Amino acid sequence: MFITVEGGEGVGKSTNIDYLQDYLRNHGVELVLTREPGGTALAEQVRELLVQQREEKFDPLAELLLIFAARAQHIAEVIEPALGAGHWVLCDRFTDATYAYQSGGRGLDPDLVRRMETLVQGDLRPDFTLLFDAPVEVGMERARNRGSLDRFELEEIQFFERVRQTYLRLARESSGRFRVIDASQSLECVREKLHTVSTELLDCWSVRHQ
Numbered sequence: 001m002f003i004t005v006e007g008g009e010g011v012g013k014s015t016n017i018d019y020l021q022d023y024l025r026n027h028g029v030e031l032v033l034t035r036e037p038g039g040t041a042l043a044e045q046v047r048e049l050l051v052q053q054r055e056e057k058f059d060p061l062a063e064l065l066l067i068f069a070a071r072a073q074h075i076a077e078v079i080e081p082a083l084g085a086g087h088w089v090l091c092d093r094f095t096d097a098t099y100a101y102q103s104g105g106r107g108l109d110p111d112l113v114r115r116m117e118t119l120v121q122g123d124l125r126p127d128f129t130l131l132f133d134a135p136v137e138v139g140m141e142r143a144r145n146r147g148s149l150d151r152f153e154l155e156e157i158q159f160f161e162r163v164r165q166t167y168l169r170l171a172r173e174s175s176g177r178f179r180v181i182d183a184s185q186s187l188e189c190v191r192e193k194l195h196t197v198s199t200e201l202l203d204c205w206s207v208r209h210q
């Protein structure tokens with residue numbers, strides 16, 4: 001199973017992914033936890049280039065190409081070998097983030113993202129995607145309280161509104177793959193929902209392996 005976790009800034013992906021990982025491991029799942037951009041030494045270096053604050057304006061196409069360059073390395077070095085060995089892969093962000101940020105947020109043609117997706121991933125697509133959704137202000141407030149902001153987190157509020165709306169549209173269009181979790185609620189309520197989704201994932205897995 002290839003599972004991705006998505007959402008805007010500060011919604012609680014990192015906080016909850018550890019919980020999900022423990023839950024699945026405790027139920028006998030062998031899994032690899034990874035993230036994008038990043039997941040390998042080289043791809044983590046590309047991540048640094050992407051998230052560092054800088055004076056020079058980042059060209060949106062250059063940003064897109066760097067994201068897919070890191071993704072190609074990550075797929076070849078981590079994701080495909082893990083899936084090939086029968087492990088689950090749990091990935092903090094993947095290509096839905098590219099549709100949300102580079103197309104929704106930056107305004108790049110979604111067809112360009114689609115073509116890059118085909119080129120870099122072939123048939124590889126997530127089996128399940130958990131979307132943590134919260135009003136932009138809620139996520140940004142949490143991100144601000146957490147510490148210093150990176151290059152993406154310094155974008156204007158309208159950028160994050162477009163990101164959020166793109167994620168929600170993707171979830172509606174691929175409702176079989178997405179599970180949307182209301183991340184504006186207390187951590188306790190979010191965990192409850194996450195527990196339901198985790199049980200569903202395990203059920204789906206056992207059905208596939210019968």
Ligand SMILES: Nc1ncnc2c1ncn2[C@@H]1O[C@H](COP(=O)(O)OP(=O)(O)OP(=O)(O)O)[C@@H](O)[C@H]1O
Nearest residue numbers: 008009010011012013014015142146185186187190
């Ligand atoms: N449901 C919640 N209620 C209150 N605070 C929360 C909740 N979920 C997470 N937080 C807090 O919000 C902050 C951001 O959470 P986290 O780093 O997990 O978000 P994230 O989605 O991974 O963010 P980013 O994408 O910006 O890295 C953390 O300080 C975390 O403790």
Ligand SMILES: Cc1cn([C@H]2C[C@H](O)[C@@H](COP(=O)(O)O)O2)c(=O)[nH]c1=O
Nearest residue numbers: 036037067093094097098101102152153
């Ligand atoms: C995969 C991916 C990521 N991004 C952006 C979104 C975030 O602001 C940063 C990653 O940091 P986080 O700790 O996971 O929040 O990268 C993007 O713009 N496009 C992508 O495809």
